[in-house]
Amino acid sequence: MTAPVTAPAGPGRDVPAVRVLARTGAAEWTRLWTVRATWWFLLAAALVWIGIGALAGLESAGDAAQGDPAWVVASVAAMPAQFLLLVLALTAVTGDHATGGIVPTLQWTPRRTVLFAARTLVPVAVTTTLAVLLALASAGTAWVAARPVLGLPAGEGVEVLATVALVVAAGSALAVGLGFLLRSTAGALIAVVLLMLVLPLFLPQFPYDWTAALAEVLPGSGAAFLLLGEVPGMTQASAVGALLAWAGGALLLGWLRLARDDANR
Amino acid sequence: MIEVRGLTKRYGDVLAVDDLTFDVEPGKVTGFLGPNGAGKSTTMRMVLGLDRPTSGRALVEGRPYAALAEPLRAVGALLDPGAVHPGRTGRSHLRVAARTNGVPQRRVDEVIELAGLGRAARRRIRGYSLGMRQRLGIAAALLGDPRVLLFDEPVNGLDLDGVRWIRALLRRLADEGRTVLVSSHLLSEMQQTADRLVVIGRGRLIADATTEDILRGLGTARVRVRTSRADELAAVLRRHGATVERTGAAELEVGGSSAEEVGELANAARVPLSHLSAVARSLEDAYLALTGSSVEFPGGRTEPAGTATGVTP
Numbered sequence: 001m002t003a004p005v006t007a008p009a010g011p012g013r014d015v016p017a018v019r020v021l022a023r024t025g026a027a028e029w030t031r032l033w034t035v036r037a038t039w040w041f042l043l044a045a046a047l048v049w050i051g052i053g054a055l056a057g058l059e060s061a062g063d064a065a066q067g068d069p070a071w072v073v074a075s076v077a078a079m080p081a082q083f084l085l086l087v088l089a090l091t092a093v094t095g096d097h098a099t100g101g102i103v104p105t106l107q108w109t110p111r112r113t114v115l116f117a118a119r120t121l122v123p124v125a126v127t128t129t130l131a132v133l134l135a136l137a138s139a140g141t142a143w144v145a146a147r148p149v150l151g152l153p154a155g156e157g158v159e160v161l162a163t164v165a166l167v168v169a170a171g172s173a174l175a176v177g178l179g180f181l182l183r184s185t186a187g188a189l190i191a192v193v194l195l196m197l198v199l200p201l202f203l204p205q206f207p208y209d210w211t212a213a214l215a216e217v218l219p220g221s222g223a224a225f226l227l228l229g230e231v232p233g234m235t236q237a238s239a240v241g242a243l244l245a246w247a248g249g250a251l252l253l254g255w256l257r258l259a260r261d262d263a264n265r
Numbered sequence: 266m267i268e269v270r271g272l273t274k275r276y277g278d279v280l281a282v283d284d285l286t287f288d289v290e291p292g293k294v295t296g297f298l299g300p301n302g303a304g305k306s307t308t309m310r311m312v313l314g315l316d317r318p319t320s321g322r323a324l325v326e327g328r329p330y331a332a333l334a335e336p337l338r339a340v341g342a343l344l345d346p347g348a349v350h351p352g353r354t355g356r357s358h359l360r361v362a363a364r365t366n367g368v369p370q371r372r373v374d375e376v377i378e379l380a381g382l383g384r385a386a387r388r389r390i391r392g393y394s395l396g397m398r399q400r401l402g403i404a405a406a407l408l409g410d411p412r413v414l415l416f417d418e419p420v421n422g423l424d425l426d427g428v429r430w431i432r433a434l435l436r437r438l439a440d441e442g443r444t445v446l447v448s449s450h451l452l453s454e455m456q457q458t459a460d461r462l463v464v465i466g467r468g469r470l471i472a473d474a475t476t477e478d479i480l481r482g483l484g485t486a487r488v489r490v491r492t493s494r495a496d497e498l499a500a501v502l503r504r505h506g507a508t509v510e511r512t513g514a515a516e517l518e519v520g521g522s523s524a525e526e527v528g529e530l531a532n533a534a535r536v537p538l539s540h541l542s543a544v545a546r547s548l549e550d551a552y553l554a555l556t557g558s559s560v561e562f563p564g565g566r567t568e569p570a571g572t573a574t575g576v577t578p
């Protein structure tokens with residue numbers, strides 16, 4: 001071949017693990033933004049979040065009750081909108097398995113724990129940042145649309161944005177972990193919807209204690225408690241605990257599968 | 266240099282690769298030959314750390330592939346050209362690859378030229394023909410200017426120009442002193458490009474020798490003869506240096522002598538013949554016979570394939 005790549009590039013030369021991780025992270029960043037799906041999910045999340053903000057703002061504009069914080073709107077809108085970001089994170093993982101792209105991926109990054117770390121950190125950081133920005137935009141839109149009915153107190157804003165960040169970060173980690181574990185977009189999507197939406201909603205409807213107890217330890221109940229604050233029997237601690245435990249468990253199982261299994265089984 | 270040592274892979278009941286041992290040396294094109302399902306792709310995937318061997322190991326430049334921090338600078342590989350995300354452009358695909366291994370981005374445009382992708386590189390892979398995907402895979406393989414290259418069936422689906430281009434590329438890479446392993450299920454293809462052949466069948470090594478030796482071994486004329494006194498005739502023929510294979514209760518297949526010689530020897534020994542004919546065997550037939558019945562041969566033999574049809578009294 002014509003041009004040598006860089007001067008001292010012995011094939012076996014060692015590169016600090018941190019640099020390998022940074023490179024893999026940069027590659028994951030490029031991977032994420034060079035597929036259209038990412039942009040579509042981002043657009044849809046923005047529409048839902050800001051759209052609900054605008055509608056809620058317009059509705060409260062006619063209300064007499066003065067001074068309610070616009071942040072509540074952003075928090076409530078996060079409940080449906082988070083799913084679009086979760087799917088964004090999920091397809092960042094499963095897309096490669098569905099298309100066979102995992103073969104070149106692992107060829108280029110054969111250290112699987114490095115790939116796992118980069119492929120977890122980048123999508124989770126991206127969705128969390130987007131969630132904070134979109135929640136901010138949603139509250140701002142509601143505030144503008146309702147002027148001068150709603151307030152926008154800074155202290156409460158920080159609290160709501162931190163909560164949204166926590167919920168979306170944990171939810172995305174769960175989605176990423178399930179993506180690594182199940183390797184199929186449909187399968188992981190069904191699991192996420194069951195755990196985050198369907199089961200937390202339906203289990204408490206049955207007249208048994210154990211279904212109610214089970215519902216309380218699901219990540220969706222934790223998210224609902226933190227965002228909406230209307231889940232009987234839950235506390236701040238149990239909600240955060242449920243979210244983090246599920247996220248951590250899914251990531252652990254996902255890492256085990258990626259580290260041990262053949263590339264494209 | 267690629268070293269494969271006792272490599273074995275089992276998928277459930279299927280023994281895809283069975284105790285393979287061979288070396289691939291630099292400066293040569295080594296053909297990796299075997300019929301469909303022989304285990305070529307599986308072997309390559311294990312060399313690249315994609316599949317975990319059931320036992321045994323494979324080293325590239327003396328190290329396991331998965332231990333390389335910058336694998337693209339050591340090893341380039343083309344596996345399934347369809348296994349790429351179709352939503353990306355060819356160029357973004359290569360940019361991601363370059364990022365992962367710290368290869369400068371300007372190299373991306375170089376390999377796009379080198380592989381003849383041209384303006385297609387800016388289109389989404391979804392719309393690529395098989396030949397373009399193949400070229401994209403080759404561009405990725407060349408990205409890090411590696412010393413070792415693996416190509417899994419690179420001429421599949423290519424037109425004549427594409428095939429010629431691949432052949433010239435393989436030759437050039439080997440002449441530059443690189444290690445080149447290229448798989449195929451077509452002997453005729455390998456005949457044109459490979460200096461050495463590693464032949465496998467049903468996961469086992471059948472032959473590992475120069476292409477010339479293997480072709481010579483496969484090409485020898487054979488004679489079919491039937492007689493009720495097959496054992497007696499076999500002994501006579503063997504005494505005269507022929508190789509004899511028992512193909513039926515009263516049938517022998519003889520290598521290393523002509524039909525006339527067999528007839529004369531039988532006559533001299535007063536063995537009556539009921540049938541005598543030369544067996545026409547094309548190279549492909551011979552190769553199919555060789556790999557088709559490979560499971561009967563002990564693994565790990567490194568003789569030219571011609572001797573694989575030894576005496577079976």
Ligand SMILES: Nc1ncnc2c1ncn2[C@@H]1O[C@H](COP(=O)(O)OP(=O)(O)OP(=O)(O)O)[C@@H](O)[C@H]1O
Pocket residue numbers: 264265276279280281299300301302303304305306307308450
């Ligand atoms: N992931 C898998 N799960 C189960 N069996 C597999 C898997 N991959 C390969 N096999 C089996 O292993 C054997 C070898 O397959 P492999 O793809 O390595 O053959 P090959 O020599 O590349 O064939 P071809 O010329 O068709 O590409 C086959 O019997 C195949 O069915």
Ligand SMILES: [Mg+2]
Pocket residue numbers: 305306307417
């Ligand atoms: Mg194959």
